[in-house]
Amino acid sequence: METTVSVEQVSRAFGKKTVLSGVSLHMEKGQIYGLIGPSGAGKTTLVKMMVGMDKPDQGTIEVLRTPMPSLSMLQQIGYMAQSDALYNELTGEENLRFFASMFKMGKTEQKQRIAYAAKLVNLTDELEKKVSAYSGGMKRRLSLAIALLHNPPILILDEPTVGIDPELRQSIWAELIRLKGTEQKTIIITTHVMDEAEKCDVLAMVREGRILASGTPLQLKQQYDAENLEDVFLRAGGKES
Amino acid sequence: MRIRALVLRIFQQLLRDKRTLAMLFLAPLLVLSLMYYLFNHTGNASDAKIGAVNLNPAIVELLKEKGMDITTYDQASKDVVVNDNLDAMMEWRDNTLHLILKNNDPSQSKALQMTVSQAVAGLADTAQKLGNPAAAPQITVKTDYVYGDADTTFFDTLSPILIGFFVFFFVFLISGIGLLRERTTGTLERLMSTPVRRGEVITGYLAGYGIFALLQTVIVVLFATLVLGIHLEGSLWLVLLTNILLAFVALSLGILLSTFAASEFQMVQFIPIVIIPQVFFAGIFPLNHMAEWIQIIARIMPLYYGADALKSVMYKGMGFGDIALDLVVLVCFAALFIGLNILALKKYRKL
Numbered sequence: 049m050e051t052t053v054s055v056e057q058v059s060r061a062f063g064k065k066t067v068l069s070g071v072s073l074h075m076e077k078g079q080i081y082g083l084i085g086p087s088g089a090g091k092t093t094l095v096k097m098m099v100g101m102d103k104p105d106q107g108t109i110e111v112l113r114t115p116m117p118s119l120s121m122l123q124q125i126g127y128m129a130q131s132d133a134l135y136n137e138l139t140g141e142e143n144l145r146f147f148a149s150m151f152k153m154g155k156t157e158q159k160q161r162i163a164y165a166a167k168l169v170n171l172t173d174e175l176e177k178k179v180s181a182y183s184g185g186m187k188r189r190l191s192l193a194i195a196l197l198h199n200p201p202i203l204i205l206d207e208p209t210v211g212i213d214p215e216l217r218q219s220i221w222a223e224l225i226r227l228k229g230t231e232q233k234t235i236i237i238t239t240h241v242m243d244e245a246e247k248c249d250v251l252a253m254v255r256e257g258r259i260l261a262s263g264t265p266l267q268l269k270q271q272y273d274a275e276n277l278e279d280v281f282l283r284a285g286g287k288e289s
Numbered sequence: 290m291r292i293r294a295l296v297l298r299i300f301q302q303l304l305r306d307k308r309t310l311a312m313l314f315l316a317p318l319l320v321l322s323l324m325y326y327l328f329n330h331t332g333n334a335s336d337a338k339i340g341a342v343n344l345n346p347a348i349v350e351l352l353k354e355k356g357m358d359i360t361t362y363d364q365a366s367k368d369v370v371v372n373d374n375l376d377a378m379m380e381w382r383d384n385t386l387h388l389i390l391k392n393n394d395p396s397q398s399k400a401l402q403m404t405v406s407q408a409v410a411g412l413a414d415t416a417q418k419l420g421n422p423a424a425a426p427q428i429t430v431k432t433d434y435v436y437g438d439a440d441t442t443f444f445d446t447l448s449p450i451l452i453g454f455f456v457f458f459f460v461f462l463i464s465g466i467g468l469l470r471e472r473t474t475g476t477l478e479r480l481m482s483t484p485v486r487r488g489e490v491i492t493g494y495l496a497g498y499g500i501f502a503l504l505q506t507v508i509v510v511l512f513a514t515l516v517l518g519i520h521l522e523g524s525l526w527l528v529l530l531t532n533i534l535l536a537f538v539a540l541s542l543g544i545l546l547s548t549f550a551a552s553e554f555q556m557v558q559f560i561p562i563v564i565i566p567q568v569f570f571a572g573i574f575p576l577n578h579m580a581e582w583i584q585i586i587a588r589i590m591p592l593y594y595g596a597d598a599l600k601s602v603m604y605k606g607m608g609f610g611d612i613a614l615d616l617v618v619l620v621c622f623a624a625l626f627i628g629l630n631i632l633a634l635k636k637y638r639k640l
Binding site (some may be wrong): 054083099117123129131132134137146147150152159178275 | 290291293298301302306316476478479480482483485486535636637638
């Protein structure tokens with residue numbers, strides 16, 4: 049297996065507050081990685097450093113064997129932030145076209161990718177509408193579509209399914225599983241929904257800036273002798289359920 | 290390509306925001322017009338009350354023709370003007386026309402002075418026509434003021450500053466809040482997660498908002514000079530050039546300060562700190578006699594240089610050479626703010 053993202057002994061503090069300390073992770077091609085943990089655990093900070101938007105105080109992060117931050121690597125990463133971050137005055141299509149223009153992409157490729165990404169999140173018929181008229185779920189979907197636009201080998205999604213209804217959530221997960229399978233993408237997801245964590249190939253439990261435990265969902269459950277991931281999480285955190 | 294996409298996006302956003310567009314283009318015109326009529330209503334001397342002492346009957350006749358109310362007095366003095374509530378007194382003494390203007394209303398004084406000098410010139414003209422140019426009276430007019438002095442109307446000196454200020458203020462506000470919205474909604478952060486360069490982002494913003502600022506500048510300047518007829522002694526092109534530079538300083542400063550604001554409300558709080566003092570230091574009050582530290586403060590304010598250049602061109606009719614230094618300083622301000630902006634984007638991506 050080919051390692052695509054590697055995080056080595058990364059620490060990060062904001063002022064006096066340590067957000068991450070000595071985090072190491074190795075991610076391989078064709079797998080879905082779940083970072084689970086409560087809000088404020090440092091998931092978003094970790095994810096941002098993988099994208100290169102933030103720098104670790106200590107340790108290194110490499111994406112496709114290139115040390116981050118690296119401008120050229122951004123072409124290889126699809127990032128979806130926690131906030132929807134869309135231009136409300138523009139239509140869905142204009143949003144997609146704008147972000148597509150930020151990546152190296154031919155005109156025809158751009159059109160194809162916009163059509164593909166819109167279809168994937170089921171927004172093809174809503175593209176003409178202004179984003180201000182979108183519902184919360186539609187915005188989340190459009191945001192996801194933007195992350196997929198430039199066909200990146202690495203997808204980093206910060207809580208991608210918040211506010212999306214169960215049916216669509218299922219279809220998005222189906223597509224993520226297809227992407228890691230047939231297209232061999234590396235997908236990194238943060239979540240605090242345990243049933244989504246169940247679908248990841250590898251899980252890392254983050255709490256107070258540390259990785260408490262990592263492994264496949266099954267391994268974790270066996271290791272902690274737990275029925276479900278929720279119990280694993282609580283036990284790993286030192287609290288008995 | 291990326292810059293073009295950025296510019297296009299800013300266009301789409303702004304063109305759909307009708308209120309902001311109106312604020313950008315119509316508000317300066319409205320406020321400028323109001324100020325103009327407040328300060329510079331056209332003076333009217335036709336119903337002026339004038340006291341005449343020993344005045345040439347020909348002149349009295351001419352003034353009466355204009356509709357003025359002429360009363361004859363034995364003696365001219367400022368007291369008489371005030372006590373009898375006259376607008377002016379004229380006395381013919383020692384071959385000189387002594388004019389005492391009450392100057393309650395500078396615009397009326399101006400109109401009065403003009404009427405008098407027309408009357409005097411008409412008199413000289415008549416003498417010339419009679420074929421006796423040598424006998425044409427060499428009349429000198431000596432003007433005295435009860436209140437104020439011979440300075441031109443307030444608005445004449447104020448209008449160049451106002452034009453510069455409006456361009457500065459509205460561009461600052463709209464670009465600052467425009468970018469702030471990008472910061473608070475997270476779109477700027479998302480933009481920075483694409484391979485776009487920081488320089489490209491700033492260039493895109495400067496170009497996108499810059500084109501609107503340019504348009505606004507042209508409209509404000511043309512409206513002020515062509516519609517309101519604000520005094521323009523020098524070249525219109527220099528006025529445009531100065532205002533465009535000023536707009537770019539405002540644009541880059543607005544974008545920069547939006548870095549330090551967490552909300553629109555905080556952005557508006559910059560107005561009393563950053564914008565208002567600039568108005569006072571821009572030359573509404575003459576600074577050369579003030580304490581040195583005040584003059585030093587003035588020199589760190591972009592509007593000081595912009596207003597100085599505009600006043601030089603519009604009011605004093607100076608040329609490019611005279612304002613070159615001001616323009617260079619404005620370019621430096623813009624370059625400084627643009628550079629700081631590119632650095633400030635590191636907040637969003639350490640690269």
